[in-house]
Amino acid sequence: xxxxxxxxxxxxxxxxxxxxxxxxxxxxxxxxxxxxxxxxxxxxxxxxxxxxxxxxxxxxxxxxxxxxxxxxxxxxxxxxxxxxxxxxxxxxxxxxxxxxxxxxxxxxxxxxxxxxxxxxxxxxxxxxxxxxxxxxxxxxxxxxxxxxxxxxxxxxxxxxxxxxxxxxxxxxxxxxxxxxxxxxxxxxxxxxxxxxxxxxxxxxxxxxxxxxxxxxxxxxxxxxxxxxxxxxxxxxxxxxxxxxxxxxxxxxxxxxxxxxxxxxxxxxxxxxxxxxxxxxxxxxxxxxxxxxxxxxxxxxxxxxxxxxxxxxxxxxxxxxxxxxxxxxxxxxxxxxxxxxxxxxxxxxxxxxxxxxxxxxxxxxxxxxxxxxxxxxxxxxxxxxxxxxxxxxxxxxxxxxxxxxxxxxxxxxxxxxxxxxxxxxxxxxxxxxxxxxxxxxxxxxxxxxxxxxxxxxxxxxxxxxxxxxxxxxxxxxxxxxxxxxxxxxxxxxxxxxxxxxxxxxxxxxxxxxxxxxxxxxxxxxxxxxxxxxxxxxxxx
Numbered sequence: 001x002x003x004x005x006x007x008x009x010x011x012x013x014x015x016x017x018x019x020x021x022x023x024x025x026x027x028x029x030x031x032x033x034x035x036x037x038x039x040x041x042x043x044x045x046x047x048x049x050x051x052x053x054x055x056x057x058x059x060x061x062x063x064x065x066x067x068x069x070x071x072x073x074x075x076x077x078x079x080x081x082x083x084x085x086x087x088x089x090x091x092x093x094x095x096x097x098x099x100x101x102x103x104x105x106x107x108x109x110x111x112x113x114x115x116x117x118x119x120x121x122x123x124x125x126x127x128x129x130x131x132x133x134x135x136x137x138x139x140x141x142x143x144x145x146x147x148x149x150x151x152x153x154x155x156x157x158x159x160x161x162x163x164x165x166x167x168x169x170x171x172x173x174x175x176x177x178x179x180x181x182x183x184x185x186x187x188x189x190x191x192x193x194x195x196x197x198x199x200x201x202x203x204x205x206x207x208x209x210x211x212x213x214x215x216x217x218x219x220x221x222x223x224x225x226x227x228x229x230x231x232x233x234x235x236x237x238x239x240x241x242x243x244x245x246x247x248x249x250x251x252x253x254x255x256x257x258x259x260x261x262x263x264x265x266x267x268x269x270x271x272x273x274x275x276x277x278x279x280x281x282x283x284x285x286x287x288x289x290x291x292x293x294x295x296x297x298x299x300x301x302x303x304x305x306x307x308x309x310x311x312x313x314x315x316x317x318x319x320x321x322x323x324x325x326x327x328x329x330x331x332x333x334x335x336x337x338x339x340x341x342x343x344x345x346x347x348x349x350x351x352x353x354x355x356x357x358x359x360x361x362x363x364x365x366x367x368x369x370x371x372x373x374x375x376x377x378x379x380x381x382x383x384x385x386x387x388x389x390x391x392x393x394x395x396x397x398x399x400x401x402x403x404x405x406x407x408x409x410x411x412x413x414x415x416x417x418x419x420x421x422x423x424x425x426x427x428x429x430x431x432x433x434x435x436x437x438x439x440x441x442x443x444x445x446x447x448x449x450x451x452x453x454x455x456x457x458x459x460x461x462x463x464x465x466x467x468x469x470x471x472x473x474x475x476x477x478x479x480x481x482x483x484x485x486x487x488x489x490x491x492x493x494x495x496x497x498x499x500x501x502x503x504x505x506x507x508x509x510x511x512x513x514x515x516x517x518x519x520x521x522x523x524x525x526x527x528x529x530x531x532x533x534x535x536x537x538x539x
Contacts, residue, residue: 016066016079018494021477023487024080028071035067038496041421041476055417059496126348127152132173134356146356147173161188171203178203198226205229210237218243233258284308296320301330311335315370318343329377331370333361338369397451397466397505404503411499412468419472419497426476438482439533441474442519443512446492447501449523466502473497474511482515488529513537 017024020034040046042060047053069075069087078086130149138144153167165184171177180202188194192214200206208226215221224237235257243249248268255261263280277288285307293299300317312334320326325346332339337359344351357369433440447467473496478484486492492509493500500507507526513533514520520537524530 014490015494016070017487018490018492018498019062019066019496020070021487021495022070024489026070031067031070035063038063041425042496047421052421056421058414059418059421063496124155124348125153126155128350128352130352130354132354132356136356136359147171162186163188180204201229208235235259285310289314301328305334314341316341329373331373333366337361338366340369340373400502400504408499408501408503412501415468415497415499419470422472422476422497426472429478430475433478433482436482437516439478439484439513439515441471441478441484441511441513444469444471444474444509446470446498446509447507448505449508449510451502466505468499468501470495470498470509482533484530484532486524486530489527492526 014024017026020031020038022031022034026034039060042056042063044053044057044060047056069079075087128149128151131145132147132149133144134142134146135144137146149169149171151167151169153165155163155165157163163186165186166182167184168179168181170179180200182198182200184196184198186194186196194212196210196212198206198208198210206226206228208224210222210224212220212222219240219242221241222237222239224235226235226237227233228235235255237253237255239251239253241249241251247270248266250266251264253263253265261281263278265276265278267276268274272293273291275288275290277286279286285305287303287305287307289301289303291299291301297320298317299319301315303314305312312332314330314332316328316330318326318328325344328341328343328345330341330343332341332354338357338361340355340357342353342355358365430440432438445467447465449467451466474484476497477486477495486495486509492498493507508523509526509530510521510523511530511532512519512521515533519539520533521539522530522532522534522537
């Protein structure tokens, strides 16, 4: 879910599947069966009341349009790729494309062109700038900047299976400096095998080759051979990676040469935390770090290193400013002194500023260097940053609401009318499930659920509700076996009886239900799959 951008970002061109409540991989027979189910509810001939007949006609037209497009193989392919815009453009069957073969040929041509454009767009730059500052030297009348390092790399796909990466780095300190440039050419032989040729000049002048192969679904091996252009020495490297689960992996790396070494590492990562550790013989040391995500925007981090040349502990945290930018502040204490480290990440670019505060481990100064900035951050967050962000968020919500208020109001009215026609069947299904001790949706809310959580304290009273009640359509969608499934990758606002109550905002669906006399509840994101009942949802 987006933090600072459009909350509607997700798989495109899926609304017609939502209307019929079928999967994007649904067969023609499944689509026909879904159409018949909806037609029984929304066919205009079922209603005598003029107002109800008008509502039924509008919804029946939506169902018919979805059915006609998704049961036509060629039109469905165009819709999956380009949406309704593609169907209403030159790809329509007409004077220019009046044969099925011509349509298929045009579709393939556009697919190839789209793949080429996507490939050419894969030009990925990345870079790191490290500026080293020293407070003790500055207080002694010397310069505050003690050194700088810059590294940059540009990677681009030159063909479907070939990638070229060019990079360079520069390092300077008080008395010396150095530079290096590198080039890597990578070729993918298959989905399981790749090979690389690398050349580097400067500080580490070498030429080498490396190949990687997936040994199985969960393991891969890499072998490399590199020769120094300075002294002709040769290094042979071997690495093995094994995925123990979807969230955990381990690796072993062996290097044979003038500076032989072996390293063993592991990584574990999920939605709320990540951890990694490594032990190596090159400097006879070990390192580990643990990162915990407190919310979608903030995280904390603790780490440490111990070895023949290092002994330090690092603690700190960071905050996500937007979809692409993150700031972080770390506090480090070790045998080299006490440091603050400021980091700014944007896309593939990093700016890192380590600041040496003291070379001596004075207990009072050590505690103050940690307590002062930490206290200052929480004070600023509570009295300045958080009020400002809340004010800006309310302002943005109000602006969006004003721009889309008419559109949202019309959509809500249409969804209420659509629910009205579903009500009789939904209640009948609900009563049947209630008698059998099956699945009964007691309450379901869809929209920006965060506005509900803070409605009593933070939300502006001028803002219309960003949540709608969808209990009726979900009870209607419960099948005869007492199960409900909403397909992954389909925006839920397209489901009959739903609407988008807050365009541009992230949306979720919260469902409370009973099954077998027990209470359950679950919350899923807009494009996330929902399957109920599930024991994991039990309260």
